[in-house]
Amino acid sequence: MVVFFSRWWVVATSIYVFVGVAAWLVIYNIMPESPNWLMMNNRTKEAIESLNMIAKINGVEGRIPENATFKEM
Numbered sequence: 001m002v003v004f005f006s007r008w009w010v011v012a013t014s015i016y017v018f019v020g021v022a023a024w025l026v027i028y029n030i031m032p033e034s035p036n037w038l039m040m041n042n043r044t045k046e047a048i049e050s051l052n053m054i055a056k057i058n059g060v061e062g063r064i065p066e067n068a069t070f071k072e073m
Contacts, residue, residue: 032050032053033050034050035050035051038050048065048066051064052064
């Protein structure tokens with residue numbers, strides 16, 4: 001509300017937009033694709049790597065072998 005009454009509302013809006021775009025760019029480059037999307041696009045090896053990384057973060061001891069095959073449901 002303070003910005004509304006200020007003469008610098010354009011500067012403040014530009015700063016908000018810049019911060020939002022910068023945050024989106026950082027998150028976009030850090031976030032991996034989901035295993036589901038990878039499987040749907042025939043990128044099975046990357047999906048298995050992603051699932052194994054998720055399992056490691058969650059503390060699950062079992063891993064999916066690299067040569068695993070999946071059947072469509």
